[in-house]
Amino acid sequence: MAKSNGKTGVVVLLGCETDFVAKNEDFVKFAQSVADLALANNIKTVEELGAAQLDGASVTDKVNDQVAKIGEKITLARFERVDAESVAAYIHGNYRMGVLVGFNKETTEETGKDVAMQIAAMNPIAIDEKGVSEETIAREKEIAIEQIKAEGKPAEMAEKIATGKLAKFFKENTLLQQAFVKNGDQSVAQYLKSINADLTVTGFTRVALG
Template identity: 50%
Template sequence: MAITAAQVKELRDKTGAGMMDCKKALSEANGDFEQAIDILRKKGQKVAAKRGENEAKEGVIFAESKGNVGYMLQLNCETDFVAKNDDFRNFVTSILNIAIENGASSVEELNGLKFDDKLTVAEKITEQVGVIGEKLDLSHFAKVEAAEVVAYNHPGNQLATLVAMNKEGHAEAGKQVAMQVAAMNPLALNKDGIDADTIARELEVGKELAIQEGKPAEMAEKIAEGRLGKFFKENTLLSQASIKDNKQSVEQYLQSIDKDLTVTEFKRFSLS
């Protein structure tokens, strides 16, 4: 049967597939709209299988917060060309909105949510693999809850952060700290969050450096402890020098606003 331009446009609007792919699917389905969608879905599965070993190092990251909860996700693709495409970015935003609307807590939960009346999020991503022709991977997702959560999206959407505050009403301070997390990439909130293996390694390296500098073994131990303190200061969020005022630590900056104000958790996703 003859396939009309209106039918092709309707299928394209529904799936995002190319005009020729839509026309071919409709022809194969003898004009049956739902069957044509299934054909395009199967194409996506075939493309996904073929590109399964490819690396998806590009992509976009979006974060959004609403009062006491924040969400952040990362959808990877293969090329920068796709990552900068408005349709791809709108697709990622639509997935984030689904996460927010449903209160998703994990990648697995988000993948299983309904994208529309036919497909789950995971199935829609597979469909888009066929449309775009690249491997797509919902690689990271985070949900953070606290008295107040602040999101920061770095220009370009290759880096985003979420910061959880213990008190509400301090969105501007939260934004400053969220930017701090983006810029300084702390390993943990404070020294209690640094794992024992990392601490042991830093002490060993510090001691070895001191010995190489000619310091006696008993002094090397103390020097290593001092260097560990510097490591904590540079790599834990609350101890880092604030980018707002480098004469203060992040902890001191927050306490200058409210003596009880602090950060309870942070998340950072980056493509680099």
Template identity: 60%
Template structure:
């Protein structure tokens, strides 16, 4: 029995991240001794549909800007978080975040620390952020930063600055880059293709599939080797739904993203980054 105290705040955080019911979230946290990630897996293993990736829930409100250098060889995504949508929707705050993104591009920034040290009109970004915090009365900060370098980088901002995407391609292909960036914004793939899915992600998915199968009365008495083999087959559905090139193309569900890229000039995706508020 768990000895960890499960607070209403813990339960609400899990509800926000998964969309599961309050009682299910309480039980999941109790069964996993308050381990947030383990609780998400517990919900999935017990038939709950997890509503969203946790990364989309890290920043409550804010502005995400994605943009590239003029030659489209480098792209950056920067997220400046705040506490309320009243601030995030303010045009002055959006302009403030845009000025930080511009500074990142103009100074060839690679990290948040580098960005905080950059100067805008004689003042360091970190000091400008602190001044903004004092003036608006909310905690704000640069919470996420991503960069992509490639022969051609496309950028895309979706949903009133709530999602920013960068796509690195092996050749110049503006239209394909925008289409793929929109795909990534909408469907949030975990990797480019099956071969690039991290091993720990594959192992986690397989473990969940196996646990669900073992709870199925039809699988009672089946040897573990058989269940494992069936689970390998079921992973195919995961790869089709969760890897970019295998996904159905959002603009034409009759073809995969890989098929679309082939028709667009045999374009290859080398890398992508997706930053989202939630």
């Protein structure tokens, strides 16, 4: 369940064993109430959320009540939070995925949804290349060099070609460089600049079942 009050967004992942339960109206309402509680009480961690009081009992106890009521394993599996000048929340695929995206400036609901849908569809690993870990960069570069060597290309060419392959990796896997899903002729960064020259993403999270 993903929710935002405009400045803060939360995603609460309640794990269950079947799609039947995941789509159950009462179960969805319970997830919504937990997300609302997290927003209203400025919850910051999953442990804090589990201890928070909901209708006279802790969220953990309420989850256990759901287990007894429904008859299958229910868990408070994950909690994520994004704080920003403007935060959009998006739920995708019958409550199977929640996305939060934070912006540096106030923006429209449509823009927030567009970027959140991009994150849901394309699963970027970071906002831009500065957010990609050194370990990931080193691994991708090593894979590229091994591929180049396997193709029989000269070793002196390997570094240059690997740099090009790494640039392609960033373009495909970092949010601002990705092709915008609603208009492949522009990147997400270019789309944001078309809305406001200074608009950018400051943080995001994508939480999916399974």
